[in-house]
Amino acid sequence: MSAQESTAITESPEQLLYDQLNTLLSKYLDSIHIDQVFQAYQYGAKHHSGQFRKSGEAYICHPLSVAISLAHMRMDVHGVMAAILHDLIEDTDVTKTDILELFGEDVAELVDGVTKLTQLNCKTQAEAQAENVRKMCLAMARDMRVIMVKLADRLHNMRTLGVMRPDKKRRIAKETLDIYTPIANRLGMNDIRHQLESLCFEAMYPMRHRILKNAVKKSRGNRKEIIETITVSLKTRLHQAHVTCDVKGREKYLYSIYKKMLSKKLSFSDIYDVYAFRIHCEDVDTCYRVLGIVHNLFKPIPGKFKDYIALPKANGYQSLHTIIIGPYGVPVEIQIRTHQMHRMSESGIAAHWLYKSDDEEHIHSKTRATEWVRDLLEIQKTAGNSLEFIDNLKIDLFPQEIFVFTPQGSIIKLPRKSSIVDFAYAVHTDIGNSCVSARIDKRLVPLQTQLENGVTVEVITATWARPNPLWLNYVVTTKARTGIRSYLKHFKQKEAISLGRRLLEKELQDINKSLTDITEQMQDQLLQAIQLTSMDELLEEIGLGNKMPFLIATQLNQEDISAAIKLEDTENRKVTQLIIKGTEGMVVTIAKCCRPIPGDPIIGYFNPGKGIVVHHHECRNSADGRKKSTDWLEVEWSQDATGDxxxxxxxxxxxxxxxxxxxxxxxxxxxxxxxxxxxxxxxxxxxxxxxxxxxxxxxxxxxxxxxxxxxxxxxxxxxxxx
Incomplete structure (x- = not known):
C-alpha cells in the first residue's frame, strides 16, 4: 500500500471536507484569506469537538458543508468564515464577544444574524419560528450575506433529513417551502430554490416523489424522438440564419411537474411540457431575432408568450418565454435569454460574489434585492407581532405580477388581484391614506376594483379622507396592508387618549378635582404602582376600557397611592354623565343589538381593548351591566350630535x-x-x-x-x- 493511499484511508470525513473547501477557495481567494478560513475551521472544530449529528457524523462536517456551498458561489472570506462558525453561539459556550475579538465585527454580526433566538418567551412553536425568521430578516437588512449563509445551511439540513422522524421531516420541509424557497426565489437564486423544492417534495411526499420520478424515467424513451427532432430543427434553422446560439433541452424539475398536475388537476400522461428548451444568445437584439425564427419554424400558442426582458420579474429574472406546437402536436416551452441573463437567473443576488462584475444586470439585481429588504424593514416596524410579520412576509413572497401605468406613464408592478388601494399605496403612503376613488382609463371606478394588466390608473384623493378598516378585506399587497393597519393603530391610539382624558376629567370633577391639580410626583407614583410608563399610556388604557376611570381618579385623590390601588369600594359614588357627540370614531361604538340614536336615553359599557359601547337604556343586554357598577357609566347625547x-x-x-x-x-x-x-x-x-x-x-x-x-x-x- 502506498503512502498516499494510506493517508487517504486515515483522513477523517471532516478533513476531506476541509480539503474540498480549500481547493475551491484557492481558485479565487488570497493565501492570507485562506489562512483566516483555516483558523476559523480549527476554532470551530475545537468547540464542536465531541458533538455529533443524528446521522453519526462529527458536527463540524455540517458547517464545512455549508461553507463549501458558499465557496461554489465564490462567497467572500468573511461569509465563508461565518458559515464555519454559524452554530457556535447556539450550540456551544462561545459568545458573540468571543467571535468579535478573534475574527472581527463582520464575522461576528453574520454569525449572530444566522443564530436562532434560544431564550424566547413564546407560547407556541409557530411564534418561536416567526420570531426567528423576523430576527433573520432584520439581520439580512444589515447584511445580505446573512440570508446566503442561512440558505446554504438550510440546503445541507434538507440533504441530511434522512435520519429524522417522518413528522419532523414534514415540518422542516413545510417551513422550507413556506419561507426559504420563496426568499431564494425573490433573490433570484433559482438554482438553490430548485434544489430546496426537490428535497422538500421528497421529504413531504416520498411515495408521490418516487412514483413521479419513475414515470418521468419511463417516458424519456418515448419523448426522446420529439426532443431530438426539435433540437435538430432549431439548430439547423439558426445556422441558416447565421445566428450563433446555444440550444439546450432540459427536463423540468419533479416539483414543478407535480405543482402543475395539482393546480390543473391533470394526470402525468396529460403533461406534455415535461421538457423545455433554452436558447442562450450573445445580446438582447439576438434574443428577439431568435424568437422570430422560432415562431417561423413552429406555430406559437396564442396568449402563451411572455416578455420578461422588457418587464423583468420582481427578483430580476429576464427571459423570453413562448410555448410552441412541436412535432406530433405536442406543446413545448422555449426560453430565450442572453448568457448573462442565464447566469443571473441561476444565481440571482449570489452573482454579485460569483462573478464580481460591475455589469448593469448585477447592479440592478442587487438594487432590487436591497429595495425588497428595505420593504421588509417597513413591514416589521408596523407589524403588531412576529406572527403578523410572517403573514405579511408570505403575502409579499408569492406575487403574480401585473403591470399598470400612472397618468405620467410610469410603470407600477403589483401582485395579481390588486385593487385601487394597493396601487395608491404603491405610489406613496400618503396617497393611499387619502384616496377616495379612482379613474381607470379615464372611467370612474370604486376603490375595491381589481386592476388588470396594462390599464392607466389615476387616484383621486381628498384632504379629509382617511383609511377605512374595510379596505383590509380586499387589499393584497403588504405595503397597503401595513399602511392601513399602522394608520388605524395610531388613529385609534389618538382617539383613545382623547376619550381617556375626558373620562378621567369627568371622574375628577365628581371629587372636585382637575387633572391640572395632579402633581407630576403623584402621576409618577401612580404610573409606577400600575406599571405604566407615561400619562398618555394611562389615558389610552382608560379610553380602551382596560382601566376604570373612577378607580384611577380615586387613587389620584389618595395621599398614599400605592395603598389605594386595591380600592374597590364604589358606594356613595357621585355620578356625572359623559357627553357623547357621535363622532368619537373607533373608541366609542354604537351597540348593534339595540341601535340607539341621538335623543334616546343611553348607557355606556366598558369593553376592554375597544373602549365604550353605547346601549339603549331599555336594551335587554343592559340588565347584566347594571349589576356591576364598575363596568358601566352614565352617558348622554350631546345637543349637537351629528352623523347618520x-x-x-x-x-x-x-x-x-x-x-x-x-x-x-x-x-x-x-x-x-x-x-x-x-x-x-x-x-x-x-x-x-x-x-x-x-x-x-x-x-x-x-x-x-x-x-x-x-x-x-x-x-x-x-x-x-x-
Missing part, C-alpha cells in the same frame, strides 16, 4: 305588488337611506318586514314613521330595541 345612525323598524304591510318600492320611495324622500330589508313572515295578505335605515336623531325617525303611517299599505309600524 342605523336603526331598525318593524312593518306589517299589505302584501301586494309595488309595496316595497313605495316604502323605499317614502323613506328616500325623508332624507334617509335603507341599509337592509329582511322579510320575516309573509302570506297571501300580510308581510312582516324589518328595515334598517339611517337617521340623524329621534325627531328624524319620528317624522319618517309618521309619513309611513299615512300610507294605506302600512298596517302597523314599531321601532325595535334589541
Amino acid at each position: 345612525y342605523p336603526t331598525e323598524i318593524r312593518l306589517e304591510l299589505l302584501n301586494q305588488p309595488g309595496t316595497l318600492a313605495t316604502i323605499a320611495s317614502t323613506i328616500s324622500k325623508m332624507d334617509s337611506n335603507i341599509e337592509s330589508v329582511n322579510i320575516s313572515t309573509q302570506d297571501a295578505r300580510v308581510s312582516v318586514d324589518f328595515i334598517t335605515l339611517t337617521v340623524k336623531d329621534r325627531v328624524h325617525l319620528a317624522n319618517i314613521m309618521r309619513q309611513l303611517k299615512k300610507l294605506f299599505i302600512v298596517l302597523k309600524i314599531t321601532r325595535t330595541r334589541g
